[in-house]
Amino acid sequence: MMDAEILARLQFAFTVSFHIIFPSFSIGLASYLAVLNALWLRTRKDVYLALFNHWKKIFAVAFGMGVVSGIVMSYQFGTNWSVFSDRAGPVIGPLMAYEVLTAFFLEAGFLGIMLFGRKRVGDGLHMFATAMVAVGTLISATWILSVNSWMQTPAGFSISESGQFLPEDWWAIIFNPSFLYRLPHMVMAAYLTTALVVGAASAWHLLRDGAAEASRKSFAMAMGMLICAAPVQIYLGDAHGLNTLEYQPVKVMAMEGHFDSHPEGAPLILFGWPDQTAKTVHWSVEIPKLSSLILTHSLNGPLKGLDTVPDEDEPPVFIVFWSFRIMVALGFAMLGLGVWALVARLRGRLYDAPLLHRAAVAMGPAGFIAVLAGWITTEVGRQPWTVYGYLRTSESLSPLAAEAVAASLIAFILVYFFIFGAGTFYLLRMMGIGPDVRMEVLNDGPIRAAGIAPGPAQDPGEREE
Numbered sequence: 001m002m003d004a005e006i007l008a009r010l011q012f013a014f015t016v017s018f019h020i021i022f023p024s025f026s027i028g029l030a031s032y033l034a035v036l037n038a039l040w041l042r043t044r045k046d047v048y049l050a051l052f053n054h055w056k057k058i059f060a061v062a063f064g065m066g067v068v069s070g071i072v073m074s075y076q077f078g079t080n081w082s083v084f085s086d087r088a089g090p091v092i093g094p095l096m097a098y099e100v101l102t103a104f105f106l107e108a109g110f111l112g113i114m115l116f117g118r119k120r121v122g123d124g125l126h127m128f129a130t131a132m133v134a135v136g137t138l139i140s141a142t143w144i145l146s147v148n149s150w151m152q153t154p155a156g157f158s159i160s161e162s163g164q165f166l167p168e169d170w171w172a173i174i175f176n177p178s179f180l181y182r183l184p185h186m187v188m189a190a191y192l193t194t195a196l197v198v199g200a201a202s203a204w205h206l207l208r209d210g211a212a213e214a215s216r217k218s219f220a221m222a223m224g225m226l227i228c229a230a231p232v233q234i235y236l237g238d239a240h241g242l243n244t245l246e247y248q249p250v251k252v253m254a255m256e257g258h259f260d261s262h263p264e265g266a267p268l269i270l271f272g273w274p275d276q277t278a279k280t281v282h283w284s285v286e287i288p289k290l291s292s293l294i295l296t297h298s299l300n301g302p303l304k305g306l307d308t309v310p311d312e313d314e315p316p317v318f319i320v321f322w323s324f325r326i327m328v329a330l331g332f333a334m335l336g337l338g339v340w341a342l343v344a345r346l347r348g349r350l351y352d353a354p355l356l357h358r359a360a361v362a363m364g365p366a367g368f369i370a371v372l373a374g375w376i377t378t379e380v381g382r383q384p385w386t387v388y389g390y391l392r393t394s395e396s397l398s399p400l401a402a403e404a405v406a407a408s409l410i411a412f413i414l415v416y417f418f419i420f421g422a423g424t425f426y427l428l429r430m431m432g433i434g435p436d437v438r439m440e441v442l443n444d445g446p447i448r449a450a451g452i453a454p455g456p457a458q459d460p461g462e463r464e465e
Helices: 004-043 046-079 082-116 118-152 170-174 179-208 213-247 249-256 290-296 317-346 354-362 366-382 402-433 437-443
Strands: 157-159 165-167 268-275 280-287 385-387
Touching: 004 046, 004 118, 004 179, 004 366, 004 402, 046 082, 046 213, 046 402, 082 118, 082 165, 082 170, 082 385, 118 170, 118 179, 118 366, 179 213, 179 354, 179 366, 179 402, 213 249, 213 290, 213 317, 213 354, 249 290, 249 317, 249 366, 268 290, 268 317, 317 354, 317 366
Parallel strands: none
Antiparallel strands: 157 165, 268 280
16 A cells, blocks of 8 residues: 555555646636727727626636636645645745735635626726736736745745744745746746637637638737747747756656666657656657757756666656656747647638638647646656655644544545536536627626627626626
8 A cells, every 4th residue: 555655645646636727727817808898898899898898707617717726725734734734834834824914815805896796887997897806816926936836946944942933034935946937838838728718719619600600810919829828938938947957856767768878969859758767768769969958058068867866866767857848849849839720821711711721629628638747847857855845745734643634635636526527517608608708798688799788687787607
């Protein structure tokens, strides 16, 4: 049977994997809603209001699921990782509190106005509320990424005689060496994830009705976001990799599969089967010196390997090696889809390209998979540390029996698959129905651009969604 540490890590990985897919969607979707609302206010075209009303309902469900899964996840700091909570609490605790006080309260305070308040507060305040929800999601990402980045590249602290991490410089803690690389990389990943979901849903409807105005508009917007964001994300990923090489070189060694040092140029291993016991990558497909060119910007740049690292300080190479490649491959696939859509747009075939639409549907989950692969690369690559270089994972665990952790893990799996499975099924059904411009506009109340006059109290325009 697995020991308590492995089971606790699996439990945290399971719960955070469920949680991360919702913020990675809601961050981008909140900004998309703000753009749609602004476009409607500027143009008064019903198609923008219909898209806003359609996707705001999906956002509400995804946001709620993210809140619930986040609360459950946070409890594990006290149950399974109490030693970590005790020692890192003086640093981690305030940052998590700031996230609640600044971001969550902002989102929660304006969410109801965004969802139900257009007719009650007017267009201006409703737009402000929608923008504040979007800003709140970004602030939330900022604080959470600051916490995670500090665990990866700790700074601005001292260690007491009892082993606690004591804050000395909050600016150094918040803006630690990797924070400004991780934050934009994660935000751009959220935008790409949302673009792929919106694009997939829109393409699905275009395959059934190529003349649907709302689906055309949302597909064009999604593909436009894709071609703009994917190259930026690739650049940000490269910059993040260089930062990781500087502060967490062992993680990069595992990502690259470099068991041996290369004093005069390291190859880029495209594929292979890492064998941590034999210290080699079996059946590797390599491009000579390309890894050095990417990481040092020199063909003959030296790169150290895992032969310079004690065995007990090595992360699980196989997992990190392959999760990194999945993330990178999906990133270039997103770029390819964006280029394909751009070519189709220039040829005037964006809405009459069934093969492109099928590819967009197939790529719908790619953003979530890439986010999960990136998270696995980051977190598994940090092992065997919780606070990199200072606190080992084995030293962070609560004194729990393996049986107790296994029981809670099984309970989480059963409950999560039932509850979040049902929620995900409901989200997919809403996306599958698609926006109906006339009905979405009617349900939002009197719309001047549509020429629909206010009716009596029983008029559909007076109903709330």
